[in-house]
Amino acid sequence: MLSNLGNILLFSKVLLSLTIIYFSYQCIKSSSVIIFKKIYQISLLQSTLVLGCFFTLIAAYVVSDFSLINVYQNSHTAKPLLYKISGTWGNHEGSLLLWIIILTIFSFLFLIYNNKHPKNYRLYTLIIQNVLILGFLFFILFNSNPFLSLSPIPKEGLGLNPILQDPALAIHPPLLYLGFVGSSIYFSAAIASLITNYSEKSFAFSIKNWVLISWGFQTLGILVGSIWAYYELGWGGFWFWDPVENASLLPWFAMTALFHSLLVLEKRNLLYFWVIILCLITFTLSVTGTFLVRSGILNSVHTFASDPSRGIYILSFLSIMIFGSLFLLLNKYRKENKLIYSNSKETFVLINNWFMMFYLLTVLVGTLYPIFTDALTNNKISVGPPFYNTVILPVVVIFLFFMAIGPKAKWIKNRFDNLGCFALFLFLALVVNFFIIYFFKSFTILSNLVIISSLFLIFSSFFDLVNSILKSRFDLARTISHLSFGFLVLFIGLNHNFSIEKDFNMRVGEVKSFDNYEIQLQNLELKTYNNYKAIIGNLKIKNYVLKEERTLNPEIRIYDNPQTLTYEAAIKTNFIKDYYLTMSNIDRSEFYNIKFQKKPLMIWIWISVAMLVFGGFLRIFKNAKIN
Amino acid sequence: MQRLIKSTITIIFIFIIIIFYISLGKENNYDTVNLVGKKIDSIELQSFNDEKIVNTKSFKDNNFTLINFWASWCGPCRAEHPILMNLKESRSLMLVGVNFKDKKKNAKNFLDDLGNPYDILLKDENGKKSIIFGIYGIPESILLNKELVVIEKFVGPLAKEDYEKILEEIGEK
Numbered sequence: 067m068l069s070n071l072g073n074i075l076l077f078s079k080v081l082l083s084l085t086i087i088y089f090s091y092q093c094i095k096s097s098s099v100i101i102f103k104k105i106y107q108i109s110l111l112q113s114t115l116v117l118g119c120f121f122t123l124i125a126a127y128v129v130s131d132f133s134l135i136n137v138y139q140n141s142h143t144a145k146p147l148l149y150k151i152s153g154t155w156g157n158h159e160g161s162l163l164l165w166i167i168i169l170t171i172f173s174f175l176f177l178i179y180n181n182k183h184p185k186n187y188r189l190y191t192l193i194i195q196n197v198l199i200l201g202f203l204f205f206i207l208f209n210s211n212p213f214l215s216l217s218p219i220p221k222e223g224l225g226l227n228p229i230l231q232d233p234a235l236a237i238h239p240p241l242l243y244l245g246f247v248g249s250s251i252y253f254s255a256a257i258a259s260l261i262t263n264y265s266e267k268s269f270a271f272s273i274k275n276w277v278l279i280s281w282g283f284q285t286l287g288i289l290v291g292s293i294w295a296y297y298e299l300g301w302g303g304f305w306f307w308d309p310v311e312n313a314s315l316l317p318w319f320a321m322t323a324l325f326h327s328l329l330v331l332e333k334r335n336l337l338y339f340w341v342i343i344l345c346l347i348t349f350t351l352s353v354t355g356t357f358l359v360r361s362g363i364l365n366s367v368h369t370f371a372s373d374p375s376r377g378i379y380i381l382s383f384l385s386i387m388i389f390g391s392l393f394l395l396l397n398k399y400r401k402e403n404k405l406i407y408s409n410s411k412e413t414f415v416l417i418n419n420w421f422m423m424f425y426l427l428t429v430l431v432g433t434l435y436p437i438f439t440d441a442l443t444n445n446k447i448s449v450g451p452p453f454y455n456t457v458i459l460p461v462v463v464i465f466l467f468f469m470a471i472g473p474k475a476k477w478i479k480n481r482f483d484n485l486g487c488f489a490l491f492l493f494l495a496l497v498v499n500f501f502i503i504y505f506f507k508s509f510t511i512l513s514n515l516v517i518i519s520s521l522f523l524i525f526s527s528f529f530d531l532v533n534s535i536l537k538s539r540f541d542l543a544r545t546i547s548h549l550s551f552g553f554l555v556l557f558i559g560l561n562h563n564f565s566i567e568k569d570f571n572m573r574v575g576e577v578k579s580f581d582n583y584e585i586q587l588q589n590l591e592l593k594t595y596n597n598y599k600a601i602i603g604n605l606k607i608k609n610y611v612l613k614e615e616r617t618l619n620p621e622i623r624i625y626d627n628p629q630t631l632t633y634e635a636a637i638k639t640n641f642i643k644d645y646y647l648t649m650s651n652i653d654r655s656e657f658y659n660i661k662f663q664k665k666p667l668m669i670w671i672w673i674s675v676a677m678l679v680f681g682g683f684l685r686i687f688k689n690a691k692i693n
Numbered sequence: 694m695q696r697l698i699k700s701t702i703t704i705i706f707i708f709i710i711i712i713f714y715i716s717l718g719k720e721n722n723y724d725t726v727n728l729v730g731k732k733i734d735s736i737e738l739q740s741f742n743d744e745k746i747v748n749t750k751s752f753k754d755n756n757f758t759l760i761n762f763w764a765s766w767c768g769p770c771r772a773e774h775p776i777l778m779n780l781k782e783s784r785s786l787m788l789v790g791v792n793f794k795d796k797k798k799n800a801k802n803f804l805d806d807l808g809n810p811y812d813i814l815l816k817d818e819n820g821k822k823s824i825i826f827g828i829y830g831i832p833e834s835i836l837l838n839k840e841l842v843v844i845e846k847f848v849g850p851l852a853k854e855d856y857e858k859i860l861e862e863i864g865e866k
Contacts, residue, residue, distance in 0.1 A: 363716045377717040385710050392706065396699050434709075441715040 113326030152236030190258030245284025311354030414472030547681030
């Protein structure tokens with residue numbers, strides 16, 4: 067029954083999208099100055115139906131309705147309720163439904179919240195957005211339908227991959243999708259703006275909150291994914307330059323460049339075409355990422371069951387998107403003749419954009435290069451962290467200096483009258499860096515330059531914060547975000563420099579000593595849970611210097627459905643450091659491999675990113691207040 | 694000039710799309726389980742003792758070939774060695790050892806201490822050739838028939854059960 071209901075709702079959605087496109091076109095042709103009321107009504111109905119469709123699938127997961135192939139393949143009766151629900155979007159078909167929800171709801175909200183903008187611009191945005199919705203709806207209906215039924219109905223499902231049964235992973239996809247699928251709305255708006263020649267400052271105004279919303283959620287999605295990778299994958303790192311991680315970072319760079327250049331368009335009516343290009347490439351990169359992941363071209367922890375027909379569909383869709391928007395852009399492109407003074411805020415924003423484009427291209431080349439060499443020469447290579455660290459890190463140093471100086475520049479024509487302050491910040495940064503080297507005995511040129519430049523940004527942003535409080539002229543959003551970014555880079559640098567990692571093969575009862583630490587595998591415990599068994603290690607870690615003693619319990623889990631072995635890290639977190647311990651069995655031996663890591667300031671890395679996002683959302687609330 | 698820029702941009706995008714299309718048809722999932730039942734390509738490896746190159750095609754002369762990947766630094770390789778010494782007695786099985794990422798001197802000492810079970814001894818100094826055989830880590834062994842099709846793959850040290858299985862496969866049990 068749920069299968070029929072789901073399919074009916076999907077087909078109704080196709081009809082509603084076609085109706086919206088038809089009425090919007092009629093409305094554009096009519097002499098009416100306002101948008102037909104029925105367009106609002108159908109859009110509302112469309113959003114309601116898509117939510118209904120999604121809740122139908124959730125219901126099928128909750129009641130374990132294995133008459134649906136999708137539920138049979140990805141769920142199991144013994145799974146906890148939370149993971150039954152999150153299983154809905156933990157697979158290819160269900161996650162596409164989430165795509166449609168975000169496309170539809172953003173489309174509706176854009177329509178109702180942008181009522182001060184020209185009718186035709188809003189309607190064309192609605193039409194383009196509905197064309198995108200239709201594209202994905204056809205993909206769902208003809209290739210990836212989550213409501214396909216199965217007969218005879220199996221008694222039990224195949225289960226969800228255990229490493230996906232995790233609270234962070236339950237919210238990671240929705241957050242990330244709100245980010246990169248959300249970028250569809252300004253892709254549509256950019257096309258509409260080109261068609262209707264709506265290139266005023268107010269165009270920037272109409273999309274800036276949407277850019278910030280998608281950027282905020284994209285950042286949160288990346289943060290949650292990194293936290294999950296940190297504690298679940300057992301490597302002790304949080305960013306691996308995995309091609310699929312990179313696929314989420316590419317639109318993030320474009321979004322970051324976009325909301326900075328929107329400032330210039332809004333204040334100075336400059337960079338219109340650049341803003342349009344960024345709008346187009348953000349969503350294009352999002353769909354490219356989806357193509358790379360869903361087609362099976364890339365292999366990573368995110369790999370979905372590979373199916374070349376999916377790849378062909380998304381590739382065709384991507385090609386239409388790219389060449390359609392490229393054709394329109396190249397036809398409408400006119401050179402801007404207004405000059406930008408080289409010492410002005412506009413220039414600094416442009417510099418920010420150059421850096422973002424540099425990072426974007428670096429990551430894009432690193433991600434696509436192995437695909438290209440494989441396709442052209444049959445040579446399988448992988449581009450790993452050394453490439454990214456070598457290319458990106460030195461540039462980050464310069465970027466952070468510009469990030470500190472830029473916000474203090476004035477629009478149109480700037481004169482720096484605060485050079486003394488910059489000298490002071492640099493001096494302070496050098497002094498703090500000197501103390502770090504002196505007390506912690508760690509020095510490499512690049513990492514210390516990273517620390518100096520991030521400290522420079524922190525002092526500078528902190529000065530801005532105090533200054534704006536004193537002058538009661540708050541730009542809290544920007545200051546918090548820049549300050550947080552400085553802290554983020556600083557904490558990553560310190561974490562990288564002062565992490566300790568040790569590897570042992572140990573038997574039960576054995577003790578190993580290193581540096582100031584002693585580690586003992588005291589005993590093992592076997593516990594049986596609802597859907598898995600766990601071998602729990604009891605390890606005692608002693609720090610002689612701090613006279614500190616901690617017990618950590620890493621686990622080896624044996625899941626029943628599907629039968630899988632996972633290794634759960636034991637992590638003890640405080641504000642100074644994390645102890646991170648993983649344990650794995652060595653086949654046909656009584657030894658266990660124990661990997662111990664001390665990772666300083668880990669929690670501050672997460673807090674910095676959360677604060678970065680907080681800055682972004684603060685800006686949205688401020689903008690909404692002004693409206 | 695503007696036309697040139699426009700054409701270049703369009704060509705770049707067309708090129709990317711074509712590459713994506715070609716990639717779709719490629720097998721990317723690297724899975725050694727699928728190796729069983731597949732024919733081993735012509736792979737060239739260097740002889741352990743001299744500069745001679747041995748091609749896997751030459752294994753066609755034997756009824757069965759067991760290729761064992763090992764190194765002196767690998768503890769479990771030491772554990773499986775007695776099994777290999779027993780397999781040496783088999784008439785229809787050719788034993789090929791591939792010394793993996795090892796120092797020649799250490800490998801020689803290893804074989805001097807424990808005995809040399811291999812009919813042919815090869816080396817893969819940087820471990821790249823072994824990847825083509827679908828080797829993740831060592832020890833691993835693959836059993837080939839006369840047509841060079843993989844009949845069995847053994848991940849980890851050969852155990853007594855594996856020994857029985859090999860004898861069964863080659864019809865000596």
